[in-house]
Amino acid sequence: MRAAGSNVSCRFDGVNSIQMNHFFDYHHPFEVLREAAGQKVVFCYECQLYHVHYGTIALDLSERGIQTLNITLGRYLAMYDGTIDPKRRCIEVETPCEGIRLLLSTHDLHAFKELLTDSVGEFEERIRLRRLN
Numbered sequence: 680m681r682a683a684g685s686n687v688s689c690r691f692d693g694v695n696s697i698q699m700n701h702f703f704d705y706h707h708p709f710e711v712l713r714e715a716a717g718q719k720v721v722f723c724y725e726c727q728l729y730h731v732h733y734g735t736i737a738l739d740l741s742e743r744g745i746q747t748l749n750i751t752l753g754r755y756l757a758m759y760d761g762t763i764d765p766k767r768r769c770i771e772v773e774t775p776c777e778g779i780r781l782l783l784s785t786h787d788l789h790a791f792k793e794l795l796t797d798s799v800g801e802f803e804e805r806i807r808l809r810r811l812n
């Protein structure tokens with residue numbers, strides 16, 4: 680999803696999407712906030728977007744978007760955690776990206792929520808440290 684008002688795109692499409700490590704050879708300044716097997720979150724300063732990768736999901740989220748999605752994941756967890764097979768991907772989760780819903784398990788909800796929370800926390804911490812220096 681492209682941010683409103685941004686003409687330049689650093690979306691990782693076409694051939695660049697084939698390999699995660701090659702996602703990032705574009706010219707916008709960015710910071711990697713989280714990286715683990717099948718997970719990666721970077722913040723692009725030009726687009727002011729979080730690029731979130733979790734499994735086969737790749738979403739571009741604004742600061743507000745990532746917070747909204749995090750709250751939504753928490754709501755679904757409150758509803759379904761412990762009530763169904765944790766590996767069963769049967770929970771359809773709304774995202775801030777129009778028309779995009781994610782099919783997740785409660786295991787995914789936990790892991791994805793942790794990824795978003797950690798990434799936002801990491802970003803805020805880096806901004807805070809930069810202000811101190």
Ligand SMILES: [Zn+2]
Nearest residue numbers: 689707723726
């Ligand atoms: Zn960008």
